[in-house]
Amino acid sequence: MEIATSSKDAVRAQEPGxxxxxxxxxxxxxxxSGTRLWPMSREQFPKQLIGVIGRDSLLQATVTRMEGFAGNFDVDAQPIIVCGEEHRFTTEEQVRLCGVDARIIVEPARRDTAPALTLAALAAIADDEDAILVAMPSDHCISNLAALHGAISIAAEYAERGMIVTLGVPPTRPDTGFGYIRIGExxxxxxxxxxxxxxxxxxxLAAQYVAAQSYWWNSGIFIVRASVWLAALQRLNGEMHATCTAALNDGKAEGHFIRPCPIQFGRVPSDSxxxxxxxxxxxxxxPCKGVVVPLAAGWSDLGSWDAVWDAMDEDESGNVASGRVVFEGATASYVRSEGGRLVACVGTANVVVIDTDDAVLVADRAHAQDIKQLVTRIREQHAPEAQMHRKVRRPWGFYDSIERGERYQVKHIVVAPGARLSLQMHHHRAEHWVVVRGTALVTRGDDQFLLSENQSTFIPLGVRHRLENPGKVQLEIIEVQSGSYLGEDDIVRLDDCYGRI
Amino acid sequence: MEIATSSKDAVRAQEPGxxxxxxxxxxxxxxxSGTRLWPMSREQFPKQLIGVIGRDSLLQATVTRMEGFAGNFDVDAQPIIVCGEEHRFTTEEQVRLCGVDARIIVEPARRDTAPALTLAALAAIADDEDAILVAMPSDHCISNLAALHGAISIAAEYAERGMIVTLGVPPTRPDTGFGYIRIGExxxxxxxxxxxxxxxxxxxLAAQYVAAQSYWWNSGIFIVRASVWLAALQRLNGEMHATCTAALNDGKAEGHFIRPCPIQFGRVPSDSxxxxxxxxxxxxxxPCKGVVVPLAAGWSDLGSWDAVWDAMDEDESGNVASGRVVFEGATASYVRSEGGRLVACVGTANVVVIDTDDAVLVADRAHAQDIKQLVTRIREQHAPEAQMHRKVRRPWGFYDSIERGERYQVKHIVVAPGARLSLQMHHHRAEHWVVVRGTALVTRGDDQFLLSENQSTFIPLGVRHRLENPGKVQLEIIEVQSGSYLGEDDIVRLDDCYGRI
Incomplete structure (x- = not known):
């Protein structure tokens, strides 16, 4: 038996076992759960769920990123997604809209990326696959998919033989917002x-790294066999391995969702x-070697509005616009109108303007990182704009609070085909419902009846009721609430098909 | 009889006649009708009608500006207001809210300030008063009313004796946006x-004027006897005098309104x-002399956002905020949130941010004058935001289009006590009304009935109907319109107490 004399030879060989x-x-x-792209991202609606670049959300772009992969490997059509409890319905809905059938692991608590990858590895192994996992953050942007696929197909060859492989981005500037990987042989x-x-x-130091040409940015993309990851973790953090295993073993499956046991998962140590x-x-x-494969595919972590701006195509004045935007003598301005309003920039330079239904950000480009402090401050002031959008997602669809007065509130409610709200009642408010699209099946007290477009009904205070969409198209209603207290917590749920009682 | 040897002596004497x-x-x-304070001012809602400084509109501040005048003259409690046809109801409403009983001359067309002052002089003379007119633009700001009153009481002495007097502002900077008055003896x-x-x-040239100390800004405030103005005009522009006289003679009185004849007024030449x-x-x-009295009373014409900013008190970072505004590392930023949204400025400097229900302006301070070009452009693009606000004033109150979908629209309608909308019908839409405040008297077909808070009704397509507020408090309803065409022009008015048929 020949003894390997260089690393090159070593990584050509299959690792034992x-x-x-x-x-x-x-x-x-x-x-x-970042809020660095506030006000588009919010605590309850993080970056991966929004369409930062183009129409699809970053999650949707990530879920479909391996489509058309022509490398020498089979890609499982059913990716594994690991997401937080509070985002599971939106995650499921967005994935469904891509036409992808995914396994969604729902973390009962936040524990950073290492437990997430561990749960995915355990789930893959449980399906009898010691597959090559290609783990990708859901909130980055990659513009050149062919280049990504090329890098992954090289990486997968190393991973297949038992290495832990990461994709590294040769740096173009001394960015202080990324980790770096010092490359070896x-x-x-x-x-x-x-x-x-x-x-x-x-x-x-970042400048030195870039000058040395031996440090690459850490893209956060890892390619590793499930068994290799688990073996490495067992040696380095046996507790994480054990608690993740227990959480998954004591968990349950619900449709697309894999739900680890919250009690066991609560014991999992948090780490990246x-x-x-x-x-x-x-x-x-x-026990295993680490390999880094270069990625030159227009990668960006979109970690700030400044980074998003860099990822966009500018016009001849250096401006980037999305939605109803007018420039008058503006240069180098990045402007998004997300709520349908007209946004006008006059003589501005190096500003970011993000207009949403309930909040507007105007930031100097050089201070884009300070949005973190801003969001911390408004959270401390209990401003709802830190937490959620005016439009609130629910498992059955969404509602948008379009107007609020002293003793009334108006909501636009959209219910997905086949979906139903909980059977509920309110102590402090009556509701008027006007159907403006689709067909509603209404339960009111002991009655059940259908309402079609342009029909309405009244739900008196204290009467139990339910709204369902029995049809094939979206149901939209305008709800006028009337009463002395209109908080979301005045809902007594009597029955709910989404387990929210 | 002594011959006056100096101007001083001359102006001490009463002019003959x-x-x-x-x-x-x-x-x-x-x-x-300026739009330089867009998006707060719009073509249909000009600067004088908005609360640029403080809660009152500039018009309201002007109407009450002579209150407490302690000079040696009687101030008529019933000022004369000259406004345009399209703003008459809002003007009347705002004046009423100040508790002022005014005579409102409604110009059927725009003809600049000279015909406006001429109409006022003719109306005053017709009331048997050859009074001293104190003519003031309705859209300027004066912070020190005692100083203004002092200047007016000096000016009125000269005016009483037959001079035409203007207030001039000793300049503090070489502003190119004002006319100047070269002072004489x-x-x-x-x-x-x-x-x-x-x-x-x-x-x-402006810099030379300021250095010379012999040029003052023209404040646009004139103090002159009605007869003196009319005599001067007759000599200089007999046509304007004659046509204004004819327009008023052939006009009519309607409540507070004096309405010159539109045909005659159409012949009036336009001039300042x-x-x-x-x-x-x-x-x-x-034939008469001109006198200028210095005004040092914190006067500003508020001719741009830059000028408005100058008139406001800044915090220690140079920021000025109104409404829900958060600053993070911002300096010298002027920010108004007018629609209830949260406006956040991060690291900005020298920017103006004006957020309204349907439009947002972000402007560099040095380019505040370019808003004129901006508004011209968006008007050419037929953007409604150039013309009107989302909230639209009507003689009976206002409506706000809070949501619009493909086949529906939601409006918040507010009707003043005692007011009534026209008796009307629609060809293309049905309407659902939910009362959220006050009491409505509803006419629907041949029926009439009352609705109180939390009650609703349905107006089918093609059925004539009317909404009235018979009560003593504001009536507020949420209207959900449903139909294939929802334009404002689908109103067949059958009867209207405001003469809009």
């Missing part, structure tokens, strides 16, 4: 062994993939 | 004879007070 497998399972890490196809992961640097595993590459406790 | 009169009639020139009490009126100068009369001071044709 790892069986060949040519199957890729996309894993979408969708547990993010060169391998085939432009790949390198990973020398080490380094944390977000200060500006001076980088901290829990990647920073230990080269560590004596880590 | 002018009888003594110690009565002041305030005249408010409210025909303005000094008189008593800081007044001067007017040497001549000069037009808005270029920057260099400055061009028609003031620039002829010293002219052989002009």
């Amino acid at each position: 790892v069986q060949p497998c040519r199957r890729i399972v996309p894993v979408i890490l969708a547990g993010g 060169p391998l085939d196809d432009g790949a390198h062994l990973i020398d080490r992961f380094v944390e977000k640097p200060a500006a001076e 993939i980088d901290y829990a595993v990647m920073e230990h590459i080269g560590d004596a406790r880590l | 002018v009888q003594p009169c110690r009565r002041i009639v305030p005249v408010i020139l409210a025909g303005g 000094p008189l008593d009490d800081g007044a001067h004879l007017i040497d001549r009126f000069v037009e808005k100068p270029a920057a260099e 007070i400055d061009y028609a009369v003031m620039e002829h001071i010293g002219d052989a044709r002009l």
Whole structure:
């Protein structure tokens, strides 16, 4: 038996105990909750769920990112998505609208990315697949899919043989917002062994990294066999491995959802993939090698409005506009009108303007990072605009509070075909419903009746009622609430098909 | 008889033919239609009708400006307001809310300020008063009313004796947006004879004017006896005098309104007070002298957002905010949230942000004048935001289009106590009405009935109907319109107490 004399030879060989497998399972890490793209992103409606670039949400773009993959591997048509409890219905709805049939692991609490990837690996293994997981953050943008597929097909070859592989982006500027990967010995196809992961640097250090040409940005995309990840984690953080396993074993399946046991999951330590595993590459406790494959595919983490702006095409004045926007002598201005209003910029330069139904942001480009502090401040002031949009998603559709007065409130309610609200009653308000689209099946007290477009009904205070959409098109109603107290918490739920009682 | 040897002596003497009169009639020139404060001002809702500074509109502030006048003259409690046809109801409503009983002259067409002052002078003379008119633009701001009253009481002494007097503002900067008055021989009490009126100068000339200390800004406030104005005009522009006289003679009175004949008024030549009369001071044709009295009373014409900003108190960072506004690292930013939304400024400097229900302006301070071009452009694009607000005033109150879908529209309708909409019908829409405040008297077909808070009714397509407020408090309803065409022009008016058929 020949002894391997270089790393190149070593990574060409199959790691002991790892069986060949040519199957890729996309894993979408969708547990993010950032508000750096406020006011488009909110705590209850994070970045991955919004259409930052184009019409599709970032989650939708990520879920369909492996479509058309022509590499030498089979891609599982059923990706695994890991998301938070509060976003599960929107996540499911958005994935459904892409025509993708996904397994959705719902985390009962936030525990960062390492437990998320661990749950996905355990779920894949439980399906008898020691597949190659391609784990991707759900809220990044990649403009050149062919280049991504190329990088993944190189990465998958290394992963298949038992390495932990990450995609690294050769840097174009000394960005202090990313972690960096110091590349080691060169391998085939432009790949390198990973020398080490380094944390977000200060500006001076970042400049040195870029000048040295031996540090790449950490894209957050990992390609690793399920068994390899689990073995590495077991050695480095046995507690995380054990608690994640227990949470999944004691969990339950509900339609598309895989729901780990909340009590067990509560015991899972929180950590990122980088901290829990990647920073230990080269560590004596880590049995497998780390490889980084270069990614030159127009990657952006869209980590601020400044980064989003960079990812967009500017006009000849350097302006970028979305929605009803008028420029008069403006240069280098990034403007989005999301609520249908007319946004006019006169003589502005280097500003970001984001107009939504209930909040407007005007920011100087150089201060885009300070939105984090801003959101912290408005959260402390209990402004609802930190938490949620005016339009609130529900498992059955959404409602939009279009007007509020002293003793009344007007909502536009949209119910998906086949969906139904809970059977409920209110102590403090009566409701008038006018159907403006589709057909409603109304339960009011002991009666049940249908209402079609241009018909209306009245739900007196204290009467139990339910709104359903029995039809094939969206149901839309205008609801006028009238009463002394109109808070969302004045709902007594008597029955609910989404388990919200 | 002694011969006057100096102007000082001359202006101390009563002009021949002018009888003594110690009565002041305030005249408010409210025909303005500027959009330089867009999006708060719109073509159909000009600057004087909005609360630029404080809660009261500029018109309201002007109408009550002579209150507490302690000079040696009687101020008529019934000012004369001259406004345009399209603003008459809002003007009347705003004046009523001040508790002022005014005579409102409604101009059937726009003809600039000279015909407006002429109509007011003719109306005053017709009431047997050859009073001292104090003519003031309705859309300026004056912060020190005592100083204004002081200047007016000096000016009125000169006016009483037959001079045409204007208030001039000693300039604090070489502004190119104002006309200037070259002051002549000094008189008593800081007044001067007017040497001549000069037009808005270029920057260099403006700087020379300010350095020379002999040019004051033209405030647009004139103090003159009705008979003196009319005599001057007759000599300088006999056609304007004759046509204005004919228009008023053939006009009619309607409640508070004095309505000149539209046909006669259509013949009136258009001109400003400055061009028609003031620039002829010293002219052989002009029999009376011109006097300028200094005004140091915090005067501003609020001619742009920049000027408005100057009139406001800034915080220690140079920021000015109105409504729900949050600053994060912002300096020198002027921000108004007029629609209840949260407006956040991060790291901005020298920007103006004006947020309204349907339009948002973000402007660099130095380019505040370019809003004129902007509004011209959006008008050419037929954007409704150039013309009107989302909230539309009507003689009976207002409506606000709070939501619009493909085949429905939701309006919040507010009807003043005692007011009634026209008896009407629609060819293309049905309406659902829900009363959320007050009591409605509803006519529907041949029926009439009352609806109180939390009651509703349905007006089928084609059925004639009327909404009235028989009560003592505001009536508020939510109207859901449903139909294939929802334009404002689908109203067949069968009867209207405001003469709109």
